Amino acid sequence: MSEEKSLNFIEEIIEADLANGKYATILTRFPPEPNGYLHIGHAKSICLNFGLALKYGGKTNLRFDDTNPVKEETEYVDSIKEDVTWLGFSWANELYASDYFDQLHQFAVTLINKGLAYVEDSNADEIASLKGSPTEPGENSKNRDRSIEENLSLFAAMTEGKYQDGQKVLRAKIDMAANNMHMRDPIIYRIKHAHHHRTGDKWCIYPMYDFAHGQSDSIEKVTHSICTLEFIPHRELYDWFIEKLEIFPSKQYEFARLNVTYTVMSKRKLLQLVEEQYVQSWDDPRMPTISGMRRRGYTAESIRNFCERIGIAKRENLIDVSLLEFCVREDLNKLANRVMAVVDPVKLVITNYPEGQTEELVSENGPDDSYGTRIVPFSRELWIEREDFMEEPAKKWFRLAPGAMVRLKSAYIVKCDNFQKDPDGNVTEIHGTYITESKSGDDITGIKVKGTIHWVSVSHALQAEIRLYDRLFKVENPSQEEGDFKDYINPDSLQVIENAFVEPSLKNAALSTPYQFIRKGYFCLDKETTPGKLVFNRTVSLKDAWSKEVKKA
RNA sequence: UGGGUUAUGGUGUAACGGUAGCACUACAGAUUUUGAUUCUGUCAGUCUAGGUUCGAAACCUGGUAACCCAACCA
Numbered sequence: 001m002s003e004e005k006s007l008n009f010i011e012e013i014i015e016a017d018l019a020n021g022k023y024a025t026i027l028t029r030f031p032p033e034p035n036g037y038l039h040i041g042h043a044k045s046i047c048l049n050f051g052l053a054l055k056y057g058g059k060t061n062l063r064f065d066d067t068n069p070v071k072e073e074t075e076y077v078d079s080i081k082e083d084v085t086w087l088g089f090s091w092a093n094e095l096y097a098s099d100y101f102d103q104l105h106q107f108a109v110t111l112i113n114k115g116l117a118y119v120e121d122s123n124a125d126e127i128a129s130l131k132g133s134p135t136e137p138g139e140n141s142k143n144r145d146r147s148i149e150e151n152l153s154l155f156a157a158m159t160e161g162k163y164q165d166g167q168k169v170l171r172a173k174i175d176m177a178a179n180n181m182h183m184r185d186p187i188i189y190r191i192k193h194a195h196h197h198r199t200g201d202k203w204c205i206y207p208m209y210d211f212a213h214g215q216s217d218s219i220e221k222v223t224h225s226i227c228t229l230e231f232i233p234h235r236e237l238y239d240w241f242i243e244k245l246e247i248f249p250s251k252q253y254e255f256a257r258l259n260v261t262y263t264v265m266s267k268r269k270l271l272q273l274v275e276e277q278y279v280q281s282w283d284d285p286r287m288p289t290i291s292g293m294r295r296r297g298y299t300a301e302s303i304r305n306f307c308e309r310i311g312i313a314k315r316e317n318l319i320d321v322s323l324l325e326f327c328v329r330e331d332l333n334k335l336a337n338r339v340m341a342v343v344d345p346v347k348l349v350i351t352n353y354p355e356g357q358t359e360e361l362v363s364e365n366g367p368d369d370s371y372g373t374r375i376v377p378f379s380r381e382l383w384i385e386r387e388d389f390m391e392e393p394a395k396k397w398f399r400l401a402p403g404a405m406v407r408l409k410s411a412y413i414v415k416c417d418n419f420q421k422d423p424d425g426n427v428t429e430i431h432g433t434y435i436t437e438s439k440s441g442d443d444i445t446g447i448k449v450k451g452t453i454h455w456v457s458v459s460h461a462l463q464a465e466i467r468l469y470d471r472l473f474k475v476e477n478p479s480q481e482e483g484d485f486k487d488y489i490n491p492d493s494l495q496v497i498e499n500a501f502v503e504p505s506l507k508n509a510a511l512s513t514p515y516q517f518i519r520k521g522y523f524c525l526d527k528e529t530t531p532g533k534l535v536f537n538r539t540v541s542l543k544d545a546w547s548k549e550v551k552k553a
Numbered sequence: 554u555g556g557g558u559u560a561u562g563g564u565g566u567a568a569c570g571g572u573a574g575c576a577c578u579a580c581a582g583a584u585u586u587u588g589a590u591u592c593u594g595u596c597a598g599u600c601u602a603g604g605u606u607c608g609a610a611a612c613c614u615g616g617u618a619a620c621c622c623a624a625c626c627a
Contacts, residue, residue: 006567006575033627068626124625131623135555138623169625179556181623190625209627232558233622256559256620267627309576311566313559316620320564323577333590367590398588407586440586452586519587545588548579 008312010048010253014056014224026058026223030084030091031213033065034076034197036267037282038083038290040303040324041258047307048255049226050089061220062091066098067212069196077197079282083290088300093220097212098198100219104207105159107215107245108170108189112151116244117188118144119154120169127169130176131184137177138184144173158191161204165191172211174240182237186210214238217250225250228257229314258310259318262471263288264478264485278489279472285526285537286472286493296469297514297524297539302331318477328540332514332522337365340376340409340454341502341517341536343466345383347458348400350414352433353380358457361440363410374505378411381458383501385519388453389430391419396549398451400430407452409518413438413445454518461501464534467526468495506534514539 007015017023028049032042053060062084066072084091097104111117120127120143132138146154158168170189178184188211193204214237217225225238235252242249259265264273265288273279273287282289285296293303306327310319340363359378365371384400393401400406405415412434419430438445470493478485502517509515509525517523521541529535 008566012569031627035627065627071626120625127625128623133555133623136623137555166625179622181556184623187625192625206625208625213627229558230621231627233556254558261564309565313566315559317565320578323565326577329589338587364586367587396588409586411586413586443586449586451588454587516587516589519589521589542587542589547588549588 009314010052010224010226010255010312011055013253014052017223018056023223026053026056027061027092027221028053028058028224028226029061029063029217029220029222031063031065031216031227032080033068033072034080035068035071035073036076036271037079039265039267039270040260040288040290040293040306041265042083043087043290043303044258044307044310045226045228046084046087046089047304048312050091051308052224052226058223059092060089061093061095061222063095063097063216063220065209065213065216066096066196066198067207067209069192069194069199069206072197074197079291083294086294086300087290087303095216095220096198097207097216098196100212100216101199101203101207103219104212104215105205107241107247108155108207108211109152110245111172111188112148112155112170114244115148116173117170118146118151118173119158120171120187121167123166127187131181132176134179134181140176141171141185144185155189158189158205159203161193163191165193167191170205172237172241180233180236182210182233183240186237210234210237211241214241214250214252215245215247217252218242218245218248221248222250225252227252227254229254230257254314255312256314256317259316259477260288260324261318261321261476262473262478262490263321264473266479269479269485272486273472276486278486285467286469295527296537297332297522298328299331299335299514302327305331321471325540329522329543332516332539336514336516336522337371338363338516338518339365339374339503339506340456341464341466341500341506341520341523342383342385342454342456342461343468343497343500343517343520344386345499345501346386346389346427346430348382348384348414348430348432348455350380350382350434351417351431355380358460361410376410376503376505377457377460378408379457379459382408382455383458383461384430384453384455386427388451389416389419389427391427394550394553398449399453400432400451405435405447405449407438407440407449408434409452409454410440411455412436412440413443413447413449454520456501456503458501460504462504462506462534464500464502464506464536466497466500466523466536466538468497468538469493470495500536502534502536509534509536516542 030049050060130139169187171185174183283291360375363376389400414432414434416432474490475488478488522539523536526535
């Protein structure tokens with residue numbers, strides 16, 4: 001009956017864990033560090049973690065990994081919560097690694113008491129020089145064999161602020177010859193006299209990622225702790241701490257992070273784009289951030305569908321951005337009301353239409369009756385799209401040309417009689433005549449035209465600014481190219497059209513309402529719209545068979 | 554001169570030792586008052602060399618390639 005849908009490898013693990021009674025229910029977590037904005041790669045992780053819990057009747061915690069006070073801010077916490085909510089997910093608990101600082105500190109003392117941690121006096125360079133390399137073992141530190149008592153008192157002194165940043169660290173005592181570099185006596189606590197966004201000045205020592213993440217998972221009793229591939233080497237340490245501390249055995253699983261063509265995904269690179277003003281902000285519609293995509297008009301539904309379609313696996317991937325665009329169009333096609341807007345206007349005068357006359361034509365808002373209809377005013381002078389007229393028509397040209405006829409959408413068939421040009425050769429005005437009996441819905445002429453074009457009445461049109469976005473980079477994988485990724489930025493990723501015209505019904509356009517500008521694409525109102533000025537973003541263009549035809553020629 | 558992870562059409566992902574499937578892209582056609590949507594069809598794949606097996610994309614061995622690991626970042 002129902003189609004057997006294949007499981008990804010994490011679902012297989014979960015189903016096995018549930019089937020053999022290892023867990024009665026699952027708990028996942030989404031653990032961002034609040035040091036930047038979420039992007040589409042995070043969306044993959046969010047959809048995975050929350051989706052798994054939804055699918056298997058479990059829960060998901062939102063946990064902020066805030067163990068480095070110098071990089072983290074409440075501003076980011078707020079944006080992350082907004083983005084996760086917008087994507088359509090609810091967390092069971094809003095938690096912070098910093099909630100566990102007392103507990104984590106106690107864990108460190110436990111390790112010292114077990115002879116499994118020691119205070120290190122050496123500085124960063126000295127520690128690094130004894131660490132060895134992937135091909136050579138490291139050497140033990142001279143501080144490695146301090147007594148438990150000495151370690152205890154030194155760690156207490158660290159905690160009390162008796163030392164400067166960098167003077168001492170606490171290290172786990174594992175194996176300086178381990179193949180896994182993370183097992184070579186990793187640092188677990190460091191001194192930072194810094195203000196923390198939540199704990200303020202209570203602490204001057206902070207746990208490292210490896211001494212916070214797994215333990216936080218364990219404290220919350222997370223069953224499946226899912227992260228990206230680069231954390232594979234950390235898993236051995238993750239398990240080591242849990243084993244030595246004898247706490248709830250959360251398990252870490254890793255999947256391949258998302259890459260998308262024609263963009264970059266690392267926080268560092270995205271930050272550069274913002275700071276060096278290649279884009280205007282984190283929510284610039286060209287950015288692969290959740291906030292950028294939201295502003296551009298991508299729907300949460302389409303992003304969730306995208307994350308579903310790309311799948312979960314362990315191999316490196318570079319997803320074609322056209323799949324994302326497909327998902328956006330697929331959703332918007334269902335949602336968007338159709339309206340008419342002329343992006344690059346040229347005037348069409350219908351010489352046999354009475355001057356001063358206006359007709360209120362009825363136009364459908366979408367592909368079927370459920371979308372309803374609206375009134376569109378028609379008059380003698382119309383704006384039409386410059387690209388819909390061709391002085392010398394190409395082969396298979398269905399649009400306007402001298403002597404040719406087209407249907408004006410929801411209105412009349414019009415025949416082009418002549419046109420005017422300026423001294424530079426640009427067409428300035430087109431003249432035509434309409435066929436009176438060809439009114440949309442009441443056409444008794446029997447004339448078949450191949451083309452239908454959109455239009456707006458000159459005297460009724462609203463002026464608008466339209467922003468057209470293109471891919472941010474000129475190459476598929478900017479990070480992989482020679483040299484600086486910024487050398488591959490597409491200089492034409494934003495095209496601002498100040499002088500477009502839209503139909504009057506758009507006067508009351510609302511933010512977050514998607515529109516299809518017929519034959520041009522999906523658009524949404526931008527937040528920079530003011531009472532005197534409409535601003536629209538192009539979310540994504542429509543598929544365009546004609547432009548392909550042109551390319552072939 | 555170490556260790557780890559991964560190799561399936563252009564892209565992504567299935568096939569769990571038994572007919573290599575699905576989606577996107579590309580291409581062709583039908584429908585269309587959006588050259589959109591919808592519908593139909595086409596092209597195209599198991600990294601390599603051995604081995605195990607009646608049978609291998611899958612299991613084993615070698616090779617090759619890509620990515621990750623030596624932050625007081627996460």
